[in-house]
Amino acid sequence: MLQEESDLSLIIAQIVQKLKGSNLYSQLERQAWASLQRPEIKLESLKEDIKEFFKISGWEKKLQNAVYGELSVFPLPSHPAAPPEHLKEPLVYMRKAQGSWEKRILKSLNSMCTELSIPLARKRPVGEQKELLNKWNEMGTDEPDLSLFRPVYAPKDFLEVLINLRNPNYENGDSLSFRTHLGLIQIPLKVKDIPELKECFVELGLNTGQLGIDDSTQVPPELFENEHVRIGQKVLAEQDSAAAQQYIRQGSPTALRAELWALILNISSEPEDVLYYEQLKTNVIQHDLLVDSLIYKDVKLTASNDDYYFVFEDYLYQVLLCFSRDTSVLSHFAYNSASPPKSYIRGKLGLEEYAVFYPPNGVIPFHGFSMYVAPLCFLYHEPSKLYQIFREMYVRFFFRLHSISSHPSGIVSLCLLFETLLQTYLPQLFYHLREIGAQPLRISFKWMVRAFSGYLATDQLLLLWDRILGYNSLEILAVLAAAVFAFRAVNLMEVTSLAAAEVMRNNRRIIIWCGIPVYTLLKLE
């Protein structure tokens, strides 16, 4: 009991410390001062009266949402003896693997820098700054020569690193044992099995209505859709972030989705936020980074070639360029196993006062990074709000998809969950694919790393991302990947090579995704 109480007070202290630096704190302070004018605030019971005032005026709800947001994002405080690296990643060998992977990326970036003789960062001359400012809204029309640039790494390179990940204390002998990993991932992480997944994703069961299935034209709307929309409007009126998170597990109506996501991610469009975005824009205009060319290249290669997303090319530049200048993203490295790359001002090597992070947000984009932003462009048209939503989605979820960690939502666990589900419930298919040299993970890895962006039709994708927000976890990606294989099991049994399997996977968009995890979860037991 003593331990739990002290844990609780530690969590409270941590949340208070985090919220003190936020906008909400100063707003609450201002409101409290302003409320002193009100007649119902008496001096004798100052504290209680102000609390009552906050409750009535809705400020308590905002504070509740902020606290709930912090609880969802920040891990619980760790043991006092644990060093900060332990909070990033508890397993030592994974930390080491992440460190060597990062070193490879830095080497690659440095060699690109020296080969092309382009500086990592340079200050733009005034003329160039003016020019960029003028065409800020149409950067897509620019056609810079990017032929010499290549992406720093692609998902398949990352997959090779994950395949070679080994625990030095693990008995990985040649003889088959009850725990031999027949898939590509050889790490014994704890993943959920079907009964646990059913318990976790209980709102996706057959008995509960889902948007995406139960709002199709054949189903009369009185059965589910009307009521669901009504509840959604009520949740928005209450402005309760926890209720919105619970509601969205059954899918969100298209009209309410933008506001619901903003409520769950605790994004409000205050003038300060718009100003912050403008500040980032100024930073982009003043300094030119090598990373910018990588972003250009990535957008040109991926989003611009996509039927659904090419129209948003300009938005993507506006968001991603500002994202790479945003130092507030650095705070997520406290719970991310990755670390931001460091560098020194020219001529001051080794002096700590001149040490900086590069890029300023610490995130080096890889091939396909822009696909994290593209689907959001359907929801938000105002650049600063779009930017905030993307940043919040990244520091809550997407960073886990490209860093090596033992977290249940980390990419290693997702891969293992996918392979375990397939091995346990579709053993024949798994065996067949393995025999023809087409390990299933090689096909589904790129879907999971991109959170299915670019592989699903946008309305389906947004329904999937609804569930990611609702359950605050990325495990649904692994379940969907396994479900797709289950759905196409008959066809896949007939393919004879990896290439054929890939072609079969890629040549059509999956259109009824919602039914798939439901179907899988309940039929396979």
Add this chain to the structure above:
Amino acid sequence: MPGRAGGPRPGAVVAVCHGCWHHVPHFGALPCERHRSPAGGRRADLSRPAWRAGHRCHLPQRRSLREMAFHHIGQAVLELLTLRSTCLSLPKCCHLHLLGSSNSPVSAFQLQEITFKNYYTAFLSIRVRQHTSAHTTAKWLTCLRDYCLMPDPHSEEGAQEYVSLFKHQMLCDMARVSELRLILRQPSPLWLSFTVEELQIYQQGPKSPSMTFPKWLSHPVPCEQPALLCESLPDPSRVSSEVQQMWALTEMIRASHTSARIGRFDVDGCYDLNLLSYT
């Protein structure tokens, strides 16, 4: 395949003694009665299994360390099993003798907290020996029984976590501990080794010395009731308590400062960089 008469049926899950491969009543860490060392502290000779000597130990079946089929097995195989068990996952028993700073054994202390970093140990038991008078030999008492460090011994969950164990979690009194024994168990055969690291034991700090306070501080004289000056004036004690509250609030606000984000990534406007550094 018939088991030994009086033993469990083949395939039964049993706990075994390293010496004779028969069941053990308590933790399985200690040898059974036959192989337990006589009073005096000499370790039992476990190199000669009782089985070979021809006797057997009849002890009730208990919880397993590993699942082992209890077959009638030949001598050569028995030796192989013994070898495997000693290098794999039969429980390790770490015996800690606590020394004071002058390298002489600490006579007794009150245990407050034990902190360590786990390394693939699944279950932990702790036994202590209390300090007693010189004539009686102290008994080993169990103060923590099978504390679970890894919820699933086959997976990585909890494998490298930092753990603290407190006095209030212990089953017996930790007042005069002189010796401590940690029993580590890892039933899964998947791990090459298991142990605990960075072990730290904290004893109760000395109580603050009792002081005698002057009488007027510990027994304040009841203040006389002041004459009521005027009915319309507020009660002075109430006003003073409210003012105190207000003062406390203002002090809190003044003491707390916001951790504002700086937001600048360059150094004095300059962001001209060398190459990225690898350290």
